[in-house]
Amino acid sequence: xxxxxxxxxxxxxxxxxxxxxxxxxxxxxxxxxxxxxxxxxxxxxxxxxxxxxxxxxxxxxxxxxxxxxxxxxxxxxxxxxxxxxxxxxxxxxxxxxxxxxxxxxxxxxxxxxxxxxxxxxxxxxxxxxxxxxxxxxxxxxxxxxxxxxxxxxxxxxxxxxxxxxxxxxxxxxxxxxxxxxxxxxxxxxxxxxxxxxxxxxxxxxxxxxxxxxxxxxxxxxxxxxxxxxxxxxxxxxxxxxxxxxxxxxxxxxxxxxxxxxxxxxxxxxxxxxxxxxxxxxxxxxxxxxxx
Amino acid sequence: xxxxxxxxxxxxxxxxxxxxxxxxxxxxxxxxxxxxxxxxxxxxxxxxxxxxxxxxxxxxxxxxxxxxxxxxxxxxxxxxxxxxxxxxxxxxxxxxxxxxxxxxxxxxxxxxxxxxxxxxxxxxxxxxxxxxxxxxxxxxxxxxxxxxxxxxxxxxxxxxxxxxxxxxxxxxxxxxxxxxxxxxxxxxxxxxxxxxxxxxxxxxxxxxxxxxxxxxxxxxxxxxxxxxxxxxxxxxxxxxxxxxxxxxxxxxxxxxxxxxxxxxxxxxxxxxxxxxxxxxxxxx
Numbered sequence: 001x002x003x004x005x006x007x008x009x010x011x012x013x014x015x016x017x018x019x020x021x022x023x024x025x026x027x028x029x030x031x032x033x034x035x036x037x038x039x040x041x042x043x044x045x046x047x048x049x050x051x052x053x054x055x056x057x058x059x060x061x062x063x064x065x066x067x068x069x070x071x072x073x074x075x076x077x078x079x080x081x082x083x084x085x086x087x088x089x090x091x092x093x094x095x096x097x098x099x100x101x102x103x104x105x106x107x108x109x110x111x112x113x114x115x116x117x118x119x120x121x122x123x124x125x126x127x128x129x130x131x132x133x134x135x136x137x138x139x140x141x142x143x144x145x146x147x148x149x150x151x152x153x154x155x156x157x158x159x160x161x162x163x164x165x166x167x168x169x170x171x172x173x174x175x176x177x178x179x180x181x182x183x184x185x186x187x188x189x190x191x192x193x194x195x196x197x198x199x200x201x202x203x204x205x206x207x208x209x210x211x212x213x214x215x216x217x218x219x220x221x222x223x224x225x226x227x228x229x230x231x232x233x234x235x236x237x238x239x240x241x242x243x244x245x246x247x248x249x250x251x252x253x254x255x256x257x258x259x260x261x262x263x264x265x266x267x268x269x270x271x272x273x274x275x276x277x278x279x280x281x282x283x284x285x286x287x288x289x290x291x
Numbered sequence: 292x293x294x295x296x297x298x299x300x301x302x303x304x305x306x307x308x309x310x311x312x313x314x315x316x317x318x319x320x321x322x323x324x325x326x327x328x329x330x331x332x333x334x335x336x337x338x339x340x341x342x343x344x345x346x347x348x349x350x351x352x353x354x355x356x357x358x359x360x361x362x363x364x365x366x367x368x369x370x371x372x373x374x375x376x377x378x379x380x381x382x383x384x385x386x387x388x389x390x391x392x393x394x395x396x397x398x399x400x401x402x403x404x405x406x407x408x409x410x411x412x413x414x415x416x417x418x419x420x421x422x423x424x425x426x427x428x429x430x431x432x433x434x435x436x437x438x439x440x441x442x443x444x445x446x447x448x449x450x451x452x453x454x455x456x457x458x459x460x461x462x463x464x465x466x467x468x469x470x471x472x473x474x475x476x477x478x479x480x481x482x483x484x485x486x487x488x489x490x491x492x493x494x495x496x497x498x499x500x501x502x503x504x505x506x507x508x509x510x511x512x513x514x515x516x517x518x519x520x521x522x523x524x525x526x527x528x529x530x531x532x533x534x535x536x537x538x539x540x541x542x543x544x545x546x547x548x549x550x551x552x553x554x555x556x557x558x559x560x561x562x563x564x565x566x567x568x569x570x571x572x573x574x575x
Contacts, residue, residue, distance in 0.1 A: 043537030
């Protein structure tokens with residue numbers, strides 16, 4: 001799958017890759033009402049990664065249905081709609097609007113965006129709020145509900161269990177890590193929002209650890225992401241327990257990454273004569289240690 | 292925009308010019324033929340995960356290898372400003388570079404053309420490396436029998452890279468440098484202001500590219516006279532493809548909302564569309 005916020009509404013990449021070869025497209029986060037986003041500067045490249053503080057700019061749920069979904073429906077690829085709001089009522093209202101959309105395969109509840117003032121991450125940090133928003137969203141949702149977790153927490157497994165207990169059908173993790181960068185000449189932050197979400201290869205080891213921990217802690221499927229840029233990266237997540245993976249930042253600089261990963265995993269399984277399902281969660285103990 | 296392609300292109304030259312400028316030549320016939328003046332390319336240095344993102348670069352020119360062939364080569368004029376461009380400067384013939392091109396709306400989109408060609412005179416205004424966006428328009432205009440006047444400014448004479456390439460396509464070039472090492476001493480907008488003042492009866496069309504402060508100053512000047520003005524914007528970009536929304540700038544009026552993407556709705560905009568008093572995008 002391609003991760004939310006890195007693949008637009010699919011159409012932007014239609015001239016570069018065969019979208020039907022993707023497992024799914026998770027579209028840019030959608031809110032009940034349109035959002036403008038943050039002032040520039042919104043992005044900054046860091047060592048093997050990037051910071052972003054886009055501010056969830058999007059066309060809103062109604063326009064998504066009329067302007068973006070019709071194209072997505074022409075694809076064989078699955079369409080997952082990432083949903084966010086500022087209050088539980090907001091999330092529910094957005095889902096109720098989107099429920100009218102035929103061709104949506106699942107929702108991904110974004111309770112983890114670090115870039116809006118009172119937005120998602122407040123939910124993702126608080127077990128009580130997580131429970132409330134997941135329960136209400138699940139009740140409202142006509143399609144399966146993934147919950148996207150924030151890594152900016154002390155114990156991600158706690159929030160994972162709460163989301164599972166509140167009705168989540170699957171968990172997506174991780175969203176970006178809150179970070180910042182400073183221009184030493186002007187002594188100003190590199191992003192207008194001061195902080196932004198760090199993504200890209202730089203976060204992969206931490207994301208992988210969290211996916212492993214959550215996969216151990218819950219019974220529902222885990223969708224792994226965080227710095228995946230190659231089939232080898234994706235295989236690490238699968239072996240650690242992810243049932244599926246999403247590709248994010250790599251789409252920006254190498255639009256064919258997700259398709260290359262599908263091919264790469266296929267080749268790996270053929271070479272090892274192993275079925276993909278046997279790989280998932282197949283992590284063995286390290287030699288000479290107690291895992 | 293519609294003919295954009297993702298290709299791996301061999302380097303056929305990477306010439307060092309004055310003042311840390313380079314001219315990178317890439318063999319890419321399909322992309323070269325699809326390019327229109329004012330469009331840009333996203334350049335990737337494969338195998339470098341420390342420099343993760345592609346770099347947006349104006350397409351300086353497309354060239355044929357022999358007199359009668361179609362364009363096969365894309366040239367990018369760039370200046371070393373950071374890690375990415377420093378690595379680009381090390382490229383050698385036969386190295387390979389990832390290139391998504393051509394991208395964005397250039398200077399000769401249909402919506403611009405009608406008004407553009409009504410003008411008595413076209414003024415091209417470049418600040419520093421902004422010159423890279425203006426050679427193709429200068430040639431396109433010359434091909435239509437229109438000789439533009441070029442206003443070109445930089446900090447020193449070493450910033451006036453590429454000037455010789457314009458000679459055959461423009462009427463004249465008015466140069467300025469902040470240190471006075473060539474042409475007028477001061478900003479490019481000063482001789483431009485004089486010119487507009489002395490020809491206040493003429494109907495001009497301006498095509499401007501450079502850093503934000505220079506664009507804002509030029510536009511403020513031009514708007515006093517009400518001349519139509521096209522600006523080619525620079526910004527940091529994450530993808531160049533319209534999905535990361537990292538290059539958005541604030542615009543006035545309706546349409547796509549309060550922000551538009553430099554990579555997709557731009558890089559060329561009508562000057563009055565851009566909200567010049569809004570937050571400046573970062574220096575690139």
